[in-house]
Amino acid sequence: SGIDINSLQTYSPHDFLPIFKAKNKNQLQKIIHSLGIHLNAAKILSRYNNPIPLRWFLQSAKNYTMQKQLCIQLSRRTNDFEVDGEHFENESEWIQLLEDMKILQGDGRGVLGEISIEGIYENFISGLLKFRLAREILLPTDESHPLKMDITEKLVINASREFFDNATSGNMNHAEIELIEATHALSEKKICYQPGVPIHPLHIRISPNRLDFIDRLLSTYEDAYRDPNSIIKLATKLGYRNDKVAEVKVMAMLADAALRDNNFVTAYDTCVDLVNVIKAMASANKGDNENTELALANDAAWRICYEVAKQENYRDLEQQMTLMGYALSLCPSDQIADLLNLWRKLDEEQRSARTLKAKTNLPEKSVSEKVKPAVERVESVLMTPLFQGDRLKNLVSSWLGSGF
Template identity: 25%
Template structure:
């Protein structure tokens, strides 16, 4: 129909407009009726489950995602709180009602949101059967297949399962709520928390941590630690719980495995297993030391030292300085570890303690080597591990010197064999000049047995000094050297060669001299001569070093006169005096390096000899 026709017949146009308006109005009315019916259906669902809401509330909240979500949560929680509890059939119907509400009115929500709200309500319903029912509507493993749920849940939208990550979050939230509300380990809520966590079959770290926290409560109860589960969760310093266990049990230091397991369950030090073990073992070592169980404390300290746990230096130093602990070698090891890891301010004190202990060990070694002492029970005391020497025969010079020393140090030896030698007693004895005199009386007869009398057996092969003896470390630098195989600790691992009597005596004297800051001078000449005499066949440079340390230069003659007059020994004697002459002519200054250590050895010798001839 053309526009000209409509202009000529205006009544037709007006009638058609009225018809269109009537149709639009009628269609709008139908839409409103449909919406009203849907709103009424939601109100009916709410009323069916015991929740009253007006139609206006549904109409105003239909486009609000937050209000729609809150309404569904409220509906599910209200159903879960009913008494007596509702059956599975009611829960099945509720899920379908939630999906209908979402599809008809609350389209701003997603179907998966309805499933999550429903599953969350099942988990928090405080009933085991509902928790297990929730497990059927979740992916409980990351690798699980998306298989349909049980037949009882078939229907519109019911085959959908909650995603794995969301399932873990829901389970954790429910389990924590149950855990935090528990008053004791036997509280029913604790069992519900465990049931929730066990739904996730592959047990990721977050789930395992919650399970471990529950298991930790059992062990805390075994140690009589009374504490609310929520307090355990909120305790930021979990190590303090281990301290409480130790405080409640006087023999906790004997249960290291249990306490380390508890610390692991509590995640002490987080995921740092080394720090966790170090912290716990340190506490146990301290308790064992307080209980005077030195052996147990040392066992824990050994584990700490093996692990390199530096913060254990303090307990190691305490045990190392404990005079009641008779294992001197163990105490030396403990102090060495403490010195390695202690703060700088503690080094001086620990060095002094280590020096005292070393003096005690060496003093004991000297006395035992001179004459093994019989204990009160009549058994002969064992020689120390650091020095092994045969007992002197009756009537020999060695035996005479040993008898004399035993008489002059009777009180000291009595203390040694009965109550244990204290550091103070050792230092007093070592500071006594009579002790040095008698010790040297024992040493002098050994020098009369000829060159190498007290050296090791292998050194006799080079007693004629035709080849230059040297340490195995330097054998490649010398042409046709003599190497004492008993001193070779480089080619294969074996125990360090044992020290002879003179070496032990020298170390004892120098430690005592250092302890008294030079007030007690050690008469080192006899010892140095003996050491040089022993070292000549096996290591000439070492022998030369001993001779250069003599207080009086000419005392070296006593050593040279006892050596075989080979070309090598005569050259070494000339070299020794050349060095002494050069050192005398060119004194050493502290502010610069001495030219003695820079010049060629041959040049030094020629210059020294020339100076001697000119003078």
């Protein structure tokens, strides 16, 4: 109508008379109806010690930001004042607050009409510290759920993050939020703690080996290994942030999952990446021969490298030899003999393949340019770490001397 809302407080009843005279009957009924909604809203808000001047209702009409601010104030302020001499912690009072917020929303026609009903629940839950009550409200057993399950899950995650971000103490670090997110991710994948028992944060917290959940996920979803970043990110949220041993173990699980899917390319690439992580660990711990973490990482690495290399269906001898070189350089001394048996078998197959290729008269490099025999390449490149100590000198020399 061209009237400055901010100036309404200076108007007298006589000033309003010509304004109302210019309105027809329908317009006047609409104004009276809106006034009734505003007065009822003001009554509700004053009940929660949140008085609002009537002009605010005109200013906030169709204004999402202003309505959102009021919604947040309403859900938060209940923790800061007392009602009838008692703190606002009575469950019936919380339930009444939710009902009043829904009245203010008014199916999109109230003073909080710009806020969706999902938004009302989100703001309410973000201020509610009674989690059992929140569960009863969001997941009632005697009536239909007020929100879809995916919206409910997202709402709870956001509320949990809100509690953490606004905590007065930072002692509960980010790992607590990550644990909730990890539980959410595992639950979405229908990973159970036990058959028929949904997983809860407590199950993860008390688990002696949280990587078991990663293994269970990879076993349940055969193609989950194709998104390694998500799997590694999940491991960090399970409490293994900056844990290189856990990272190596997870990568070994990914390689094993690829192997079960007969994806030798991914399995090989993952093993190479895994060995690079171990190289970085070894470099950072140079001179520490008794490093327990490095020993644990080496154990997981050599086993998966050996497991991939020995597969009968693997048709890339060069890659198999590379993996065996890794396995030999990382395994404990008492495992070397068994691994060298496979190494010798692969080397013989590689020599046979070269002989067969020569017989087919395919173009080859000159003798001086031919690839060195596998044993020589391992001695000069892959097996170098083995000769840095005395544990293999005699054993490997005997193999070389016997024509291996």
